[in-house]
Amino acid sequence: MRLLSCYKTLQADNLTAGGIGQGGGGYWERDVGQLLQEALAEALDHAEVNFDPRPHGKDSFDRHPYTPPHFEYDIAYCQLFEIPTRRPADFVYSIVSDYIGMEDVLEDFLAQVKPDLMISFQYPLKPPVEIEGLPQLGCLPNLVEQCERHGCTVAYLPWFNTRNIHVYEPKKPIAGMCTGKMSGTYPFRDAAWRYLQTLGRDDVVLSGNPTGSTFSLSDEDYRLSLATTKYYFSGGIYDIQIPPKYYEVCNYGACLVSPPMPMMEMSGFIPNETYLPIESVDQIPDILESDAWRKIAPAGQRMVHERHGIRQRAKDIAQIYRTI
Secondary structure (H helix, E strand, O other), X not given: OEEEEEOXXXXXXXXXXXXXXXXXHHHHHHHHHHHHHHHHHHHOOOOEEEEOOEEOOOOOOOOOOEOOOOOOOOEEEEOOOOOEOOOOOOEEEEEOOOOOOOHHHHHHHHHHHOOOEEEEOOOOOOOOOOOOOOHHHOOOOOHHHHHHOOOOEEEEOOOOEOOOOOOOXXXXXXXXXXXXXXXXXXXXXXXXXXXXXXXOOOOEEEEXXXXXXXXXXXXXXXXXXXXXXXXXXXXXXXXOEOOOHHHHHHHOOXXXXXXXXXXXXXXXXXXXXXXXXXXXXXXXHHHHHOOOHHHHHHHHHHHHHHHOEHHHHHHHHHHHHHHO
């Protein structure tokens, strides 16, 4: 069996520092485009995997057509947003998670490539028609139905961590942390970030940016802070999609604090067991003084290790491939 990975490479100065949740381009390039495909090849009885990397520019959302290699492939992974000029394998899959607002690009991809499988790392399989509190977005697209109209199966497989951090740090001098891209794309995260700034606490780490372009923490500082943080405050994309940051936070042993969202329990995020639910920023001071993290943080770390490692995700994709 032969696998093909058509993934993008980014210019070095455009790989934003700050971890999975703060950067993004490097995750798609290395973790999904290369490492996940190697793990999938292993899960499919050590299949041969070939890579077709292309210099791509400033971010993962650039759109450039390309011609994949002219060889016989059983499976091909095509990175989202780009559209190959022809179908590159007998079985083609991609990832639908970030197509909100780009339904026309998705339509072109579905019509041209005719993929067999679209994986959702975060997009709900039953998306709400509209988001309460964000009327400016209007009616949301139903990407699942859009794919199904083209005969393409959509499967929910959550984000994954490439490396499990097995050491749990019980000493946590940082009371709270909130980082990443802010603004209306992340309504609750933005509100929590702004509220935490008003507290003026030395034991709270903040590294946010409304544009998502620069951050005050390096990768090393970001991960060190995660490992020694009691509570990590965040919110999802439009407060309906679980961002990759959640799995990273739990992997490093911080207690995730988040509003409940679709797919959370399905993904292993159980209220008061593997994450701490929050409804309003007014709850933040009480949370910072509580000891709930002592039980929830290690439980959340165990959960992501058991369910959201790269090898497990590759096995999930292999199982879906064999079923289809």
